[in-house]
Amino acid sequence: MIQYEDVVLQDLDIDTLQQGCFLADKVFAFYFAYLTSTNKTDDVLLVEPTVSIWLARCDQAEASSYAESYKLSTKSLVLFVVNDRDPYCEGDDGTHWSTLVYHRSMNSFIHFDTMKGMNHSAAMKLYEAVKSYMGAGGQAAKLQASKKKKDKKKNARSVCKPSLDVPVTAVAGMPVFRESEDIQQQSNGYDCGLYVLAIAEFICHWFINEMNNIIQDDLVSAVVKEVVDHSVECQMRDKVLGIIRKVGNQKQPN
Structure with a gap:
């Protein structure tokens, strides 16, 4: 067991980083907490899967309360995790992860789906649930x-x-919904979560560069060109596992 911030990773969660496994929700939560603490910016919010899925299902009062608590209307970038779980089922029945990013300066939600079209309806449901709480864009x-x-x-x-x-x-105006048509498609049926983690990591770095006036492509073009290729499938599991082990070693007593 490893604890980082408010996230507790059990051995079963860490085991999902083995080749061929779907990532556990707690792996997303850990990596998002790690990225948030290491990048140190309040202008980017990474919303972990369980919260993203809950937002797509909850009532208006609950969504409004979350939006106010986490100041959605002030964030420059907000990343949500989309899953095709049955909204009427409480189990972990989903089969695919994708990424929905709100970009304030574009006043748009951009959906990055590495299995084109599979999560469109789920992403639209989440978009409809949160779009009115994002504030001015x-x-x-x-x-x-x-x-x-x-x-x-x-x-x-x-x-x-x-x-x-x-x-x-x-x-x-109300933010619009866009599908990223040029996103790289994954080569198998189980590495979708790795792409979500890679995109989350990239947008944190991209935003810091933008704030420092470093010349770069717009967010959508940059994700398509610089992040999402098949190297994600080869490298991301080992990268996340290495970070987990590093954090775990730091927590050990001297």
Whole structure:
């Protein structure tokens, strides 16, 4: 057993990193917690599978409460994990993982599915459940960021002046749903979860580069070109297992 942050990995969870196995939910939770703690940015939120699946099923009041607690309306990027589990079944009956990313500056949800079309309906269900809680996106988000910068420059004399900024809500539209048509397709029926982990890792790094004004492709193009290829299937299991072992060794007493 290994504990990292609030995630407890049992041996059975770790065993799913063996070749040919579907990843356990706790492996996603561990890796998301690891990425969050090591990248140290509050502008990216990685939503683990059990929560993503619950959001697609829960009622409006519960979804609203989660959105407020985790400040979905303020995040620049939010990654959800999509699964094709029967929404009326409480068991682990799903057979495929995919990734749904909300990108605020694009005001879009982008679905990355490495088995094209298989999780479309599940992704749409999750999108419909959370889209109204994401806050201002696109041009509205840019205006909001610009306004924050202006506010920082105001001195005490200008505080009482009426604001001429366009209200953010006046230009905020509902985010749209997009399928990433060019995403690499997996070569087998069980490595889908590895692609989700690889995309999560990449968007954390991509966002840091964007904040540091490092020239790069847009998020969708970058994921397609730089992340999702068959090397994920060859390398990601060993990479995650190595991190788990490293964390486990750090927790051992001297």
